[in-house]
Amino acid sequence: MVYYDISSSESIEKHAKKLEGSSINDLYSRYGCLNEKNKGRLGLLVERLHFGFENNSDERPDFPKAGDNGVELKVVPIKKIRENKSSDMIIKKEGLSVKERLVIKKIDYFKLAEEDWDDNTLLPKITLLLLMFYMYKEGLNVVDYKFLLVSLWTIPEKDMNIIRDDWKKIKRKIEKGDAHKISEGDTLYLGACTKAASSSDRTAQPYSEHEAKPRAFSLKRSYMDEVFNSLYKKRSDRKEKALLDTEMSLKEKLQDIFEPYIGMRVDEIEKQLEVDLGTSKQYLNILANEIMGVDSEDNIEEFNKAGIKIKTMRLNRKGIPIESLSLPTFDYIELKESDWLHSELYERLENTKYFFVIFDKIGVQNTKKNLKLKKVKLWNMPAEDIEKARPVWEEMHDIMVKGKDGKGIIKKVTKNGIRRTNFPAKSHRLSEVIHVRPHAKNKKDTSPLPDTFDMQGYTKHSFWFNNDYIAEQINA
Known part of the structure; x- marks a missing residue:
């Protein structure tokens, strides 16, 4: 017998919180429920054992009668990482991070091409989420995973505006017959991740004879880190700058912030900002942060959620970066054991967006007087x-x-x-x-x-x- 009100989101959350600090095994092993038939993904076990319903193919939220639009249940794995005591994120200080993106639903290219934002099949799945964060440990049986935090969560309006724009970008590619060119890097918070049994799987798309990789809507891992962090500790504990307002896109806001300094030399920008950045190797990065009014890119809420990395670069007289752009060092063992679609490189190229702050070198010497801010650009690597x-x-x-x-x-x-x-x-x-x-x-x-x-x-x-x-x- 399951004791909760299926029409009340508060009752559902209260019942879910009974798993906080415990595992499925802790609560249900004494009932003899953990037999061969129950083996499977943790989410299915939570649905069946804790909430008393079977998994189905219904496109509605898991609790369709709760709240105005229903409640969708999602279990979210958390992994241990190296503690970073200097981080502004509470979870990073404690050595915690969301393990992977949060997959919402499979994308039907044909159906999506006909949908409008205000009446689409994604919205009911993300309007009100019941998030159940659990501690992942390799080799441990899923029934022994401990739940760290359980909470209802509503996407903030400013985040939903970005998710709406992400959804429209994905739809536009489908309408152009370019579903095969979709990349997770195209968007900020809402991704279109690959969802296939093998790298060779393809599916039909409208408006093109090219078959595309099967994909699913997902909330990006970097975004879910922010969600987990905000739920883990009160948001008032964080000191972040939100660049976004409800009237401008992130791209427009960044352009607006940097526009007054375009065409100025670095020494002139320093003078206007009343700062002296010295001559360290990182002074251009520091200058970009000063223009945005933050101590580091880690303090920019939207950058954290979208997984955006700032890269400053100097161009020679031919307009070519003086140096190639590095990615983090790779793991030789991971290179051997991984396949392309699950490799660190593919994940990074698919999911990372870069904010380029670009300077022209206008003289021979590497001095601040010989560097002029040329432009800024938000960029991700095209799928092709x-x-x-x-x-x-x-x-x-x-x-x-x-x-x-x-x-x-x-x-x-x-x-x-x-x-x-x-x-x-x-x-x-x-x-x-x-x-x-x-x-x-x-x-x-x-x-x-x-x-x-x-x-x-x-x-x-x-x-x-x-x-x-x-x-x-x-x-x-």
């Missing part, structure tokens, strides 16, 4: 370009799989002791949009290698966006 990055990743994957029995890592060692690798450099035939190069403090700064090698570790490397490719993108 992500596919162009795939051959470079596959080349690295093959090198890690073959190990010393294949080409190995080191191609030759020069007379000066410099090691030349088989990694696809910028000049490599496959390196159309990205390449691989070192990303270490020195030769001793290494990462572990897979057991296919007789060396234990090798100098840290990372994928880099080609500077000429970035030049094309910022001028597009």
Whole structure:
């Protein structure tokens, strides 16, 4: 017997909170309910054992009679990460983070093309969410996962405005016959994540003969981190700057903030802002934060929710970035064991949006008087370009799989002791949009290698966006 009122969101939340601090096993093992038939995803077990209903294909919310539009139940895994005591996020200080994006519902390309925002099948699924955050631990049976926090949650109006714009961007691509070009990086909070049993799965789309990857609507992991953080501790504990108002998009607001400084030299901007940033390597990043009125990008609410990264760059006289754009160092073992669609690189290219703050170098010397703010641009990698990055990743994957029995890592060692690798450099035939190069403090700064090698570790490397490719993108 389940004791809660299916028409009351408060009653549903109160009943759900009985699982806080406990696992399914803690509450239901004594009833003998955990048999073979109950094995499966945690969400299904919560629905069946705790709330007393079976999973179904109904497009309505899980509790359709509750509230004005129903309540949708979602279980959300939390993972342990390294504690960051200097973070402004309470969860990061305590070493917690949402493990993955929150998948809402599968996208029907044909149906979505005919829908309007005010009357679509997504809205009922996100209007009122019952979020049940649990602690994920690899190797642990799902019935033993402990629930950390349970709460009803309504998407704030300013967030819903962004989600509406995200939804419209996805719909526009479908209307143009470009469903096969959809990328999670296209949007800020609401993603269209791949939802397929294998990387070869494809489905039909309207307005085009090209088949597209099956996708589902999801709230991005970075956004869910913010949701979890706000529920974990009161929002008043946070000191963040919200850039957005209800009248302007994030892109418009950023353009509006930086517009007064476009065309000014760095030293002139410093003078106007009444700051002296010194000459550290990060002074352009600090300058961008000063213009936005924050201590760091981590203090910008919308950037955190959308997973936006600030990148400052200097252009030479030909309009090409002086340096290629680096991504974080990669894990050699992950390269070997992953497949393309589940790789760190694919996830990063699909989900990360960049805010480029671009400076022209107008003189020979690297001084503040020789750098002028040219423009700003919000950018994500187009889906077709992500596919162009795939051959470079596959080349690295093959090198890690073959190990010393294949080409190995080191191609030759020069007379000066410099090691030349088989990694696809910028000049490599496959390196159309990205390449691989070192990303270490020195030769001793290494990462572990897979057991296919007789060396234990090798100098840290990372994928880099080609500077000429970035030049094309910022001028597009």
